[in-house]
Amino acid sequence: MSEQSQYQPPYTITPTILNMVAKISENVGRLSVLADADKALHLRRINRIRTIHGSLAIEGNTLSEAQITAVLDGKRVVAPPREIKEASNAIAVYDRIERWRPTVEEDLIEAHRALMKGLIDDAGAYRLGGVGVMGDGQVLHMAPPANRVQKLMHDLFMWLSASDDHPLITSSVFHYEFEFIHPFADGNGRMGRLWQTLILTRWNQLFAHIPVESLVHEHQTDYYQALQDSTDAVDSAPFIEFMLRMILDAVSLLTPQVAPQATPQVQELLAVLNGEMSRAQLQNAVGLKDRKSFRERYIAPALAMGLIEMTLPGKPNSPLQKYRLSGKGRSWRMNQKII
Structure with a gap:
């Protein structure tokens, strides 16, 4: 086995993580028996729009779900051109999610090129300079030097290909490690969330239409705090637990169940x-x-x-x-x- 393939991201699989993996798996099983095809197709469209809106909103895009729907339908939208471009790019990328291969690094680079086309000069290329993650006017995280990015990303993909852990866990670990490396000059948050969705979609096709990003947006402060807590602990367990809570909530929203008789x-x-x-x-x-x-x-x-x-x-x-x-x-x- 080569040295590169021996890389092991630091993470602890806690009882909380195992419990949520079991609950999510149970709900996903129940979701797979959805019988109403027309309603399911309607929900897929709604949830795709929520996914794109949530992921873009985290990065400061102000378009509403209604405006993103209009962009999807090819209608004229009165909004900053850059934000419309971000939305149209994201729509195109999520429409192609079934063709990207989660363990292939070249596919991630191609997806970044499509996501950031016309937004940055070096779309589809790893960064050549230093980058930091800002929050509240201060640097929260200094990413590794640019000359280490290619090696770190190669190691991460090698680990993902070889890991025997559950995709719910590996997708969350990959998401955290990706944000820690911050391989691109821009678009890292969107790409990390996209790639976690892709890994989950390869586990179960339903995840192509489950709006996890929308819930992450609702808990944006907690999202960044979980990233920071994992960095401080040199263990991505806090971030894994956070993402699994978001996934569990997202899946629970769509799981068929007897509606409670509320007064x-x-x-x-x-x-x-x-x-x-x-x-x-x-x-x-x-x-x-x-x-x-x-x-x-x-x-x-x-x-x-x-x-x-x-x-x-x-x-x-x-x-x-x-x-x-x-x-x-x-x-x-x-x-x-x-x-």
Whole structure:
């Protein structure tokens, strides 16, 4: 065995990781029995748009899902030309996702060329200079020197080809290692998320149409924090756990399940809940003045049904407490929109 093929990225497979792999696999199995072909095709289109919107939004693109849909349909969109180009490139790349081979380095380079065509001069070429990851006006991570990129990427692909770990794990490790190396001058975030989706799609075709990127965008701060935590620990387990949570939530959104019988009050709460909201914000949104009645008729039953969750579950009475939709709650709301 050559020296290059012996490279082993540092990561620990924790009980949490194993538990989520099992849950995701179970839900993917249930998803595969979707019988309504027309609804499935409709969802694929919606989810592809959400995937592209989420991945671009993380990088600062301001186009809405409606505008990206218009770009997809060839309609005129009034927006910055660069953002429209980013969207049209991403649409073209995701449309070709089934042809890229996840363990072939040349395919990654070709995909980057297509993704960044007309956006940077060196699309489809590894960077020749130093690069750092910025956040809040400071450098969060200095990527390895440019003269090491080719060797690091070669080693990473050799490891991916030889690894016997579950694709849910290897895809997350590859994603983290790719972001750590930061091989291109621009487009690294988009490419890392694309390649994880590609690895997962080779495991199960359903992942070509599951909008994991959309959930990553909703938890963008946590995404960057997981990257930083893994770098600090010299172990990508924190990032693996984060990505598996996003994948589990994304899969749960689409998994056929018996819709819970929510009361009109709980349904109203789910309709107004957007992101993370405090009790006062939610109470104001539904127009109810009585705090006790709101807690008993809205918050408590929604929590009991698992449709919402606390941001601080260990401190239920904290003044900083907020609420958000759970995976089950998002699935419920999505089903209401489709039916």
